[in-house]
Amino acid sequence: MSKALIIDDEQQMRRLLRMVLESRGYEVCEAAEGQLGLQEAAFHRPDVVLLDLGLPGMNGLEVLKRLREWSDVPVLVLSVRDKETIKVEALENGADDYVTKPFGTAELLARLTVIQRRRFTRQSAEIVVGELKLDLLHHEASLDEAPLKLTPTEFALLKVLAEHAGRIVTQNQIMKQVWAGQTSDPSEGLRVHINHLRKKIGESGPRIVNEPGIGYRLEDS
Amino acid sequence: MSKALIIDDEQQMRRLLRMVLESRGYEVCEAAEGQLGLQEAAFHRPDVVLLDLGLPGMNGLEVLKRLREWSDVPVLVLSVRDKETIKVEALENGADDYVTKPFGTAELLARLTVIQRRRFTRQSAEIVVGELKLDLLHHEASLDEAPLKLTPTEFALLKVLAEHAGRIVTQNQIMKQVWAGQTSDPSEGLRVHINHLRKKIGESGPRIVNEPGIGYRLEDS
DNA sequence: CCATGGCGTTAAGAAAGTGTAAAAGCAGCG
């Protein structure tokens, strides 16, 4: 079952969307304001986000940019404005599609399915680095065809490293993507998880190399 | 075709400069005094300015400061040899480079091209200087396609030099950008890091050239 | 010719960052 996050200031609109989504089997959470929306996204890790561009306080576009700093979640943008420039700007900043209000529920659901499927096919649901294989869809990892038991954070951490395999990933980038900015501490616990990962991967797979003062790099041996 | 503005009080120097510049296809205008120079700059909107520091009336430095209040035009400063503190002050107030009188026309033209090129090749996640490449996003450096292992300060230092490649960078500017704030010693440790960088870059890449009393310059060989 | 100042070079101690283990919080669950 997919989780959806609604970011919209109008309560009426939120209720409508929730009804439509829940009838399709989505698990729904809401936020009435941009800043809250980002926190919800970090906490619930939704599979899709519905974002209203006409937010009070933090601009919808601003929310989108901040979200894209650490998340690749599919975003469907809602807008009353028929202006081409706004839509284009949203799409250029990482939105996956948009619908203009008012919209038909059939159209909304259709677009939702499309952008979720596109995410999976575009960035294949599997990352392979040497003997290591990550199945993003089922959150499973395997090393040399043997299953590898990872905790959620370990998986998220390894995923970040594997996505940029062979290149350095800054500690800040790791922090943003794994802990979604909800941690004050730059790197205290990071070292521990890196340690766990290295032990589980062992000698047979890729190595996690440290670049002192910068970050880490996953190297295919 | 580029427009050049000459601000110099000596008529002989102006005639010499005009000849050199026009032979290179520049469109030239002149001013014999600082206040007039500013007016000319505002009116003609030159693509590059040649400014003599030893002006009567309004000091050359004063002209530079006034110009920088509203314009980003590249400025090449002309100065006699002795006054090194003046040169440093000029560079830190927004001058792009300097030549000492008397100068060779080849050197003059070379520096002109460099400071004009810079305006266009800025603001990217990658800095390229000859064989040297800096990836700011991943904090990776490579020389001739081979990875180059740099420590954090070395990277920051090389970044500053590379951003102003071909131009001179004052020791103070380096201090401010690499050791932000905690300006302990103007240059004690700087020499060591420069030394390390030179060793790592070796012969195959750009050279780090010292301008005694002023600063350093990264020169593409 | 020697003094001077700025620079290159080297070595060693200081500081910062990292690996590792163990213990302490923190949920969910029988």
Added chain:
DNA sequence: CGCTGCTTTTACACTTTCTTAACGCCATGG
């Protein structure tokens, strides 16, 4: 309530990087 598995905290040895200091070199100028 006391498990159990996961995450975070704490502590300390260890490695890498940074700073400091000393010395030799070269150019400039008396």
